[in-house]
Amino acid sequence: MKSSRTSARLALFVAAVILAPRSFASxxxxxxxxxxxxxMTSAKNVTGNDAAISEPxxxxxxxxxxxxxxxxxxxxxxxxxxxxxxxxxxxxxTPGDLWKQDWWYRTTxxxxxxxxxxxxxxxxxxxxxxIWLNGHKVANRAAVVGMYDAFEFxxxxxxxxxxxxxxxxxxxxxxxxxxxxxxxxxDSWLDWINWKYLGYHDPEKHLDISFVPDxxxxxxxxxxxxSTGAVTIRNPYVTTDLPLPATSPASLSVYCDLTxxxxxxxxxxxxxxxxxxxxxxxxFQRDIQLVxxxxxxxxxxxxxxxxxxxxxxxxxxPYRWGKPNLYQLKLSFKAKDSDEMSDSTAIExxxxxxxxxxxxxxxxxxxxxxxxxxLQVNGRDYLVRGGVYSxxxxxxxxPERDANIxxxxxxxxxxxxxxxxxxxxxxMLERAxxxxxxxxxxxxCCAQWEHWELWNAEDQWVARASLRARIRELRSHPAVVxxxxxxxxxxxxPVLNDYHQILSELHWQNAVxxxxxxxxxxxxxxxxxxxxxxxxxxxxxxxKYGPARGSSAEEGDNETIPPLESLKKFIPSDKLWPxxxxxxxxxxxxxxxxxxxxxxxxxxxxxxxxxxxxxxxxKAQLAHYEDVRAQYETYxxxxxxxKMMVHWMMNNPWPSFFGHLFDDYFKQGGGYFxxxxxxxxxxxxxxYYATGDRSKAKFYVTNQTPEILDHVSVIVEFYNxxxxxxxxxxxxxxxxxxxxxxxxxxVARIPGLSSTYFVRCLxxxxxxxxxxxNVYWGSTMDDDLGETKNDEQFKTTLAKWADMSALITMxxxxxxxSGDVSGANGESVAKIVLTNRSNRVAFFLxxxxxxxxxxxxxxxxxxxxxxxxxxxxEVRTIVAKFATSALGSAPGALRIEGYNTPKKVAPLSR
Numbered sequence: 001m002k003s004s005r006t007s008a009r010l011a012l013f014v015a016a017v018i019l020a021p022r023s024f025a026s027x028x029x030x031x032x033x034x035x036x037x038x039x040m041t042s043a044k045n046v047t048g049n050d051a052a053i054s055e056p057x058x059x060x061x062x063x064x065x066x067x068x069x070x071x072x073x074x075x076x077x078x079x080x081x082x083x084x085x086x087x088x089x090x091x092x093x094t095p096g097d098l099w100k101q102d103w104w105y106r107t108t109x110x111x112x113x114x115x116x117x118x119x120x121x122x123x124x125x126x127x128x129x130x131i132w133l134n135g136h137k138v139a140n141r142a143a144v145v146g147m148y149d150a151f152e153f154x155x156x157x158x159x160x161x162x163x164x165x166x167x168x169x170x171x172x173x174x175x176x177x178x179x180x181x182x183x184x185x186x187d188s189w190l191d192w193i194n195w196k197y198l199g200y201h202d203p204e205k206h207l208d209i210s211f212v213p214d215x216x217x218x219x220x221x222x223x224x225x226x227s228t229g230a231v232t233i234r235n236p237y238v239t240t241d242l243p244l245p246a247t248s249p250a251s252l253s254v255y256c257d258l259t260x261x262x263x264x265x266x267x268x269x270x271x272x273x274x275x276x277x278x279x280x281x282x283x284f285q286r287d288i289q290l291v292x293x294x295x296x297x298x299x300x301x302x303x304x305x306x307x308x309x310x311x312x313x314x315x316x317x318p319y320r321w322g323k324p325n326l327y328q329l330k331l332s333f334k335a336k337d338s339d340e341m342s343d344s345t346a347i348e349x350x351x352x353x354x355x356x357x358x359x360x361x362x363x364x365x366x367x368x369x370x371x372x373x374x375l376q377v378n379g380r381d382y383l384v385r386g387g388v389y390s391x392x393x394x395x396x397x398x399p400e401r402d403a404n405i406x407x408x409x410x411x412x413x414x415x416x417x418x419x420x421x422x423x424x425x426x427x428m429l430e431r432a433x434x435x436x437x438x439x440x441x442x443x444x445c446c447a448q449w450e451h452w453e454l455w456n457a458e459d460q461w462v463a464r465a466s467l468r469a470r471i472r473e474l475r476s477h478p479a480v481v482x483x484x485x486x487x488x489x490x491x492x493x494p495v496l497n498d499y500h501q502i503l504s505e506l507h508w509q510n511a512v513x514x515x516x517x518x519x520x521x522x523x524x525x526x527x528x529x530x531x532x533x534x535x536x537x538x539x540x541x542x543x544k545y546g547p548a549r550g551s552s553a554e555e556g557d558n559e560t561i562p563p564l565e566s567l568k569k570f571i572p573s574d575k576l577w578p579x580x581x582x583x584x585x586x587x588x589x590x591x592x593x594x595x596x597x598x599x600x601x602x603x604x605x606x607x608x609x610x611x612x613x614x615x616x617x618x619k620a621q622l623a624h625y626e627d628v629r630a631q632y633e634t635y636x637x638x639x640x641x642x643k644m645m646v647h648w649m650m651n652n653p654w655p656s657f658f659g660h661l662f663d664d665y666f667k668q669g670g671g672y673f674x675x676x677x678x679x680x681x682x683x684x685x686x687x688y689y690a691t692g693d694r695s696k697a698k699f700y701v702t703n704q705t706p707e708i709l710d711h712v713s714v715i716v717e718f719y720n721x722x723x724x725x726x727x728x729x730x731x732x733x734x735x736x737x738x739x740x741x742x743x744x745x746x747v748a749r750i751p752g753l754s755s756t757y758f759v760r761c762l763x764x765x766x767x768x769x770x771x772x773x774n775v776y777w778g779s780t781m782d783d784d785l786g787e788t789k790n791d792e793q794f795k796t797t798l799a800k801w802a803d804m805s806a807l808i809t810m811x812x813x814x815x816x817x818s819g820d821v822s823g824a825n826g827e828s829v830a831k832i833v834l835t836n837r838s839n840r841v842a843f844f845l846x847x848x849x850x851x852x853x854x855x856x857x858x859x860x861x862x863x864x865x866x867x868x869x870x871x872x873x874e875v876r877t878i879v880a881k882f883a884t885s886a887l888g889s890a891p892g893a894l895r896i897e898g899y900n901t902p903k904k905v906a907p908l909s910r
Contacts, residue, residue: 003414028233028345030303031121032169034109034223039063040076043102053106054132054168056160060106068397070425072126072218073103073173074395085404087393087654087664089572090585091234095213097747099173105219106168113162114576115227116342117261120150120167124221127174127186133158133167141172147186147457147672149219149422149468150473152234152259153819164350178447179207183454184502185462187216187421188447191558191589192658198585203540209447210589212393213765220395221425229342230262231290231333236345238274238329239509242353244379250313253301255507256331260290264442268335268342270298276314276327282307288333298786313376316350316478319436320415321683321706324348324478326433348433349477352378358525361641364546368518372551373525374643375481375511377438381705381739383643385635385679386416386440386663388554389652391424402428404860405651406435408662411862412672413679418553418646419446419857431848432479440553441474442484442516442645450489464498470508482511484553488528512590516553526551530793531600532590532648534623534658536783536802537630537776541637541690541698545791548634549641555650557627558588558794559599560671561620562655562663565857567613569665570655577613590794596657599623605798606783608805618899621670622804622844625867626777627659629674636678636702637741647675666860673867677774681705684772685741686762689749694782695745701763703736710735712771714744715762720754721806723872754781756806758841758869775869777843779803810900812844815870819898820909821849823884830880830908832894843869845898849880851890854905858886 013319017178041063052058064080071079074095086092111118120131128145131138136158144151159165172735173464174186177200188210195201195210202208226232236255241251260266267289274282274721284305290296302308314325332344335722358371375382387409388773392398406428409417417437421444432439443449455463472479485491485499496514503512513524529547534557542547547555561567567576575582587594603610603619610616628647635645648659655664661672677683685700699716703709718727735743750757756779779802785791786799821834830849836842845868848857861882870876890907 013306014460026722028343030226030228030343032109032225032227034107034225035069036104036107037109038069038107040066040073040103040105040218043104044361046104050130050168050170051132051135051137053104054166055135056108056164056166056406058106058166063104063106069219070124070218070222070397072216072220072395073171073213073214074216075396077389078394079868081820088195089575089582093585096435098213099175099211099217101645103171103173103217105171106166108164108166109225110163111159111161111165111225112227113160116153116156116230117226117228117232118151118156118159118161119226119232120155121224121226122219122221123223124148124150125169125171126215126217126220127184128172130170131168132170132758135166140628146462146466148470150221150469152226159607168283169219171218174215175612177207177209177300178451178454179205182450182456183448183459185448185459185466188444189393189653189729190444190446191593192653193393193656194585194587194594195589195861196584196594198285203773205327208589213637216395216615228768229338229340230266230335231342232259232261232775233257233331233333233343233345234259236329236331237476237507240349240353241349241516242378244353245795246787247315247378248312250310251302252300252308252310252351253507254268254284254298254308254329257295257297258288258290258333259295259537260292263292264862265292266290266335268333268338271332271334271883272300273330274327275330276325281316282310284308285519290660310351313351315434316352317379318415318438319383319410319412320704321377321380324350324434324436326478328873339506347476349476350433352478354481355379359641359643361550363641364550367527367529367546367550368523368525370523371525372641373513377481382415382438383412383635383639383739384416384645385632385705386646387412387414388646388648389417389419389428390651390653391422393653395424397425399427402431404666406437407860407862408666408668409437410435411649412661412676413681414650416440416481416644416646417650421449423473426473429474429477429479433477437479438481439477439479440482440484441470442482443487445487445899447832450486452458452492452495463495467499467502471503475506475508484513484515484516486515486517486520488515488517488519490515490517490522491535495502525893526553526644528554530555531558531791533592533796534559534602534627535796536785536798537626538690538783539687539785540630540634541687543691545785545788547791549638551644553644554648555631555645555647556659557599557624557757558590558593558648558659559596560624561599561617561656561657562661563667563669564614564617564844566655566663566667567617577616583657586656592794593752594657602796605801606804608808621867622777622899623670623797625670625674627674628671629678630688631680632675633702634685635706637685639740649729665680667857668866673865677865680772682684682709682763682771684744684763684774685777686759686761686774686776688776688778689782696748697745699745699747699761700741701734701744702741704739706738708735708738711766712766715764716745716747717760717762718750718753719758719760719841721756721758721810722754723839726750726757753780754806756804760871777804777807807843807899810843811840813840813901814838815842815845815896815898815901815904816849817894819903819906821892826884828882828887830882830892832878832880834868834870834876834878834896836872836874839872839902842870842901843899845870845896845901847878849882849908850893850895850905851887852893853907855890855893855901857893858882860886907909
């Protein structure tokens with residue numbers, strides 16, 4: 001997102017538009033997305049009869065035009081200039097309580113003539129609504145309720161085929177304040193935003209509910225018009241099974257729902273076809289009898305249709321293991337004695353098998369017994385190292401943003417993305433299918449979805465209807481591998497039993513856990529013990545602290561400082577330093593997180609006091625790099641008791657200090673490149689003297705590839721801060737099996753090291769080419785968290801702190817920078833060469849491609865490495881990739897700056 005948004009009123013739409021068909025989760029030529037021509041206004045601005053608003057000739061020209069649907073209320077208001085630059089400073093607090101009023105959405109459309117049945121499909125409305133068409137009430141707010149439910153209405157009797165139709169939706173936002181006036185099952189940003197400023201905050205009642213001013217109200221998912229014959233096809237789905245450990249033949253079962261929308265029984269034939277380029281097409285069909293106004297699930301299985309047993313299938317694999325191969329299912333229904341198809345639909349699916357397991361680790365019984373949860377994909381153990389995804393804070397429908405998020409996730413090397421509710425448009429899931437990125441989803445923790453004791457009768461049925469709607473949407477996506485029925489909490493038995501029944505009825509074929517926390521009456525093998533703040537790197541390796549091992553769906557640092565360039569985009573210039581309320585406004589909500597208390601302590605204790613925002617941000621990148629790197633590294637070096645780690649979080653919903661690996665502007669900080677280093681398929685790791693009496697350090701080689709790593713050399717070096725080498729050791733002809741790690745060498749404490757020192761690890765192949773390089777900075781004064789009772793989820797207080805403050809005293813290095821750029825098909829590739837011409841280590845160098853000399857960094861962008869340390873008289877070459885259009889009219893340039901290397905700029909030659 002940009003730090004400022006130019007608001008512009010759209011040109012007035014014509015009174016009615018004929019819309020081209022557009023696909024959603026399943027493709028159909030009979031579906032038309034109602035994506036344009038919409039307008040919105042507050043119900044306070046509307047007088048007269050509600051029915052009249054949906055008349056085709058109603059004058060809504062003074063309403064706010066909607067740039068593109070779907071869109072929430074506050075998004076539309078900002079795009080129309082009512083509120084400006086909401087993510088800058090404290091502007092997001094200015095709209096006030098928009099959620100306390102109703103909002104009208106309205107559009108007109110032409111329905112295609114010549115069809116028997118017309119239906120309106122709403123994929124999501126937040127929170128409840130009255131729906132009107134051509135002056136007729138289609139549904140009221142007692143029926144249209146629930147942010148995560150979906151709705152379909154037969155409007156044949158009201159439609160005006162071939163002529164303009166008026167559609168009006170009166171939206172009532174979520175009104176309840178949990179603990180005061182009941183519950184409504186919308187969504188919550190919980191501690192992701194600071195409820196002191198955004199939402200409802202009552203310190204006397206200890207009631208804190210975070211939300212944006214409109215509570216994300218509106219028609220927030222897509223709207224479709226379905227125009228068919230008498231019978232509709234809905235919810236197409238293919239389950240796939242493999243005879244593991246073999247992967248052939250695959251057994252396919254095909255499901256869909258047929259609905260006869262007429263008042264008389266009807267007979268016809270359902271035709272199916274499965275295809276993939278290079279594979280023989282599979283065809284099947286069945287004659288069907290449908291009762292009047294009835295829905296029937298139809299199933300095809302290999303027991304009755306032998307062609308659904310598929311020999312030598314092209315499997316769907318996670319992107320790091322192979323190709324995410326997709327097949328297409330087409331279904332069509334033709335009524336008896338009819339010349340036309342009543343309805344048709346198509347989806348893509350993947351052939352794969354997801355299995356869930358528990359290991360035998362019971363080393364921390366206070367967290368849980370029965371072993372840690374883990375996944376297998378197509379019969380192979382799947383070590384999860386993922387991150388938590390967030391859509392935009394206003395739920396903007398932005399496929400380009402999601403494309404860049406996916407690009408960064410794969411550039412990092414993440415192999416799973418988690419949604420904690422916030423399941424917005426399907427395009428992100430479709431992208432995950434195509435790109436081979438496994439996905440975990442589930443209900444949101446702590447707020448509405450886990451206050452079961454406050455649910456009334458409406459909430460009970462909304463919860464179950466919402467689960468049905470979400471599972472029907474999710475189940476056809478091969479990328480979706482895991483559903484969590486609870487987050488921090490475990491649903492009570494009546495709710496949980498119904499959840500299980502719904503999953504069974506809908507043929508859910510993936511992993512499912514009842515909770516992702518260990519503090520409940522039963523345990524699914526995933527703990528939620530944090531930490532949610534910074535930890536010293538040794539913590540992750542020590543095996544002393546339970547949260548640092550096992551399987552975790554979330555752990556990270558809720559206090560993450562973006563690089564300075566990003567800070568300047570959302571914090572006013574006169575509020576950049578010292579840290580103040582403008583910073584807190586963009587922080588998380590929990591105590592300590594809401595004032596950035598912990599990260600300030602960490603930086604001050606380990607790196608020394610900061611006198612400016614420039615110094616503070618620079619030191620923060622060091623702290624984030626070392627913490628996140630160690631976190632991901634240990635989940636590769638210790639498979640025996642570390643099966644799943646999902647970083648909290650991968651990205652933010654807005655410019656924020658809440659945990660992230662890259663910020664809302666797609667600028668990467670220290671945490672990003674620390675994670676990227678740790679997630680390399682072949683890697684070499686130092687454990688910070690973490691185990692036992694801390695007298696010996698272990699060095700590991702990790703091999704997360706399907707091939708043996710053979711005949712490599714392992715090199716370990718220790719350097720003083722003055723760049724003198726104090727230790728060297730080489731282990732030759734070392735081998736590591738596929739998808740595992742191995743301890744390569746142990747090193748005792750090195751006498752005579754400077755108080756702050758460097759550890760350099762190298763991995764070379766038989767030809768001496770570097771396969772991996774990893775540079776650490778350490779202190780002769782060890783970090784020590786102390787007793788396990790000090791391992792508090794939201795607090796960083798060490799018994800003893802490492803002292804890295806001497807880094808600021810490093811003598812300057814002299815690094816030359818040069819580079820060239822080439823481009824094709826809209827993408828530019830820059831090669832950046834860094835040459836250390838001095839006798840000193842050049843520490844923590846950041847290289848950037850910029851818009852002109854010393855301009856802003858080109859974003860989004862990927863680098864194959866960054867925040868590098870270049871040793872004396874060595875040369876490093878890195879590659880950056882970015883969209884050529886991101887440069888705009890500016891010439892490309894380079895900028896480097898390091899901890900002891902002054903800023904330099906250079907042209908980027910072609």
